[in-house]
Amino acid sequence: MSEGQMSETSQAEIAARFSGIHDWVFDLDNTLYPHHIDLHTQIGARMTDYVSSLLGLAPEEAWTLQRQYYLDHGLTLLGLMADHGIDPLDYLEKTHAIDYSALQPQPGLAAALAALPGRKFIFTNASRGHADAVATALGLSGLFDGVFDLVAAGYAPKPTADSYRKFLEGMGVDAHSAAMFEDLPRNLDVPHSLGMVTVLIIPSAQEKVPIWWDSQSTATARADFVTDDLAGFLAAIVGTSQT
CATH class of the missing domain: 3.40.50.1000 (HAD superfamily/HAD-like)
Incomplete structure (x- = not known):
């Protein structure tokens, strides 16, 4: 404190x-x-890659969609499950495949x-x-x-x-x-x-x-x-x- x-x-x-x-x-x-470690930037990039690969979108379009799903559903994952029937376990594994060395x-x-x-x-x-x-x-x-x-x-x-x-x-x-x-x-x-x-x-x-x-x-x-x-x-x- x-x-x-x-x-x-x-x-x-x-x-x-x-x-x-x-x-x-x-x-x-x-x-x-601490906030400044910011693992979310890595996770967000993995999410963009996932959406881009899944739907054949350019990275900018994929980011816009993932953000809209977050706003509409509370999590990007829930939007992808609702609209595209993805395997949530596969999504979680791929989007959390990040570098933890900053910790x-x-x-x-x-x-x-x-x-x-x-x-x-x-x-x-x-x-x-x-x-x-x-x-x-x-x-x-x-x-x-x-x-x-x-x-x-x-x-x-x-x-x-x-x-x-x-x-x-x-x-x-x-x-x-x-x-x-x-x-x-x-x-x-x-x-x-x-x-x-x-x-x-x-x-x-x-x-x-x-x-x-x-x-x-x-x-x-x-x-x-x-x-x-x-x-x-x-x-x-x-x-x-x-x-």
Whole structure:
């Protein structure tokens, strides 16, 4: 947690708010690693290649279509499934065949996660394979009790209420004793309404934010806390210090 964030919310206040939490739910991309790593640029390029190859479109046309599917369906994949009957598993495998070398082990985050009482989960709109690859690259393997991916959600993505319902039921999580960590404000609306403690992860002031990330999107009444330092925030919850 940055010094500025700590000055707004004391460690005692943070610890008190999370005292009854024993299920910790983390988004994956741009939550467990900083925004500037920007794996989405690679994934987006793979998506364009997929659409271009599937439909015989020029890259510019393929990008326009994938963006329209995202706007209309919430995910490009869902548009391709609806209009072209593609195999979603093939799509997820090909679009997540990326280079993970930009990710480095995060011992501070690993220690903070390990210190949390209760269970830890990854809840992502991406694939299980992508989640496992990210966790491995960050040195977080073995710290999570489960991964709930888009396939497990029956292709109902966040922020749809159905996605959260399936997660809670599938993982046996009581929303009132759970906390959700996310980088997209819209994905905190439903968990907040269900009674989860919500934490919005934002870029640090020093980060070069990817052009796709809308800085204005941080305005939300659905985030109980906002931080640019996940590891520091988690350390504050359990009352430990980072070295």
